[in-house]
Amino acid sequence: xxxxxxxxxxxxxxxxxxxxxxxxxxxxxxxxxxxxxxxxxxxxxxxxxxxxxxxxxxxxxxxxxxxxxxxxxxxxxxxxxxxxxxxxxxxxxxxxxxxxxxxxxxxxxxxxxxxxxxxxxxxxxxxxxxxxxxxxxxxxxxxxxxxxxxxxxxxxx
Amino acid sequence: xxxxxxxxxxxxxxxxxxxxxxxxxxxxxxxxxxxxxxxxxxxxxxxxxxxxxxxxxxxxxxxxxxxxxxxxxxxxxxxxxxxxxxxxxxxxxxxxxxxxxxxx
Numbered sequence: 001x002x003x004x005x006x007x008x009x010x011x012x013x014x015x016x017x018x019x020x021x022x023x024x025x026x027x028x029x030x031x032x033x034x035x036x037x038x039x040x041x042x043x044x045x046x047x048x049x050x051x052x053x054x055x056x057x058x059x060x061x062x063x064x065x066x067x068x069x070x071x072x073x074x075x076x077x078x079x080x081x082x083x084x085x086x087x088x089x090x091x092x093x094x095x096x097x098x099x100x101x102x103x104x105x106x107x108x109x110x111x112x113x114x115x116x117x118x119x120x121x122x123x124x125x126x127x128x129x130x131x132x133x134x135x136x137x138x139x140x141x142x143x144x145x146x147x148x149x150x151x152x153x154x155x156x157x
Numbered sequence: 158x159x160x161x162x163x164x165x166x167x168x169x170x171x172x173x174x175x176x177x178x179x180x181x182x183x184x185x186x187x188x189x190x191x192x193x194x195x196x197x198x199x200x201x202x203x204x205x206x207x208x209x210x211x212x213x214x215x216x217x218x219x220x221x222x223x224x225x226x227x228x229x230x231x232x233x234x235x236x237x238x239x240x241x242x243x244x245x246x247x248x249x250x251x252x253x254x255x256x257x258x259x260x261x
Contacts, residue, residue: 037218109215119215
């Protein structure tokens with residue numbers, strides 16, 4: 001009887017500590033999975049694959065209705081200011097891609113009804129490459145690219 | 158790690174421009190600790206929501222490719238002086254933060 005109880009106690013405490021270890025190792029972190037976050041698109045290692053996962057298509061049309069502002073030379077790849085603006089009607093979302101990064105998709109912005117197609121942020125670039133902006137409209141994907149020379153990469157350690 | 162969000166919202170000619178500065182490490186998960194050689198776990202903001210008078214104007218999905226202490230600016234039609242703009246974020250470890258500002 002005493003032995004049996006001791007066994008239960010042992011089992012119980014072992015189980016509890018295993019869960020504790022899993023939580024501290026980040027395996028069971030609550031809220032890790034955000035329903036809308038496009039996980040596959042962000043994990044994609046090619047621009048086309050990322051666009052396919054994100055927008056269902058990688059066929060973009062270069063358009064002067066999409067304007068992308070980024071420096072010609074970025075001395076620090078860890079902080080590259082990028083501004084994307086468009087005057088196209090009915091823009092639904094804007095994606096920012098650093099073509100030379102291991103996982104090229106940096107960010108995707110869903111635009112609400114009142115939003116103007118304009119976003120500005122700062123991104124990391126691993127090496128000299130194009131920064132690509134893709135604007136999703138009713139009739140397809142419009143894009144613009146801007147080459148940025150990176151003298152120190154911003155993704156390595 | 159998580160700090161407050163600095164927000165400026167300015168209305169001009171019927172358009173409100175919002176500028177925000179968030180405080181976050183934005184760790185990609187690819188870097189290694191130089192002293193120990195151990196990989197530094199990914200820790201970055203995944204989702205940012207911008208609201209005007211409690212109505213969502215813009216939702217951003219981010220990877221670890223957005224720079225440390227992220228800057229974000231967006232614009233929307235409408236917005237009067239004194240109305241509120243709220244920005245909130247959630248990161249991949251489930252932490253979150255939000256802040257509000259009055260449109261000026």
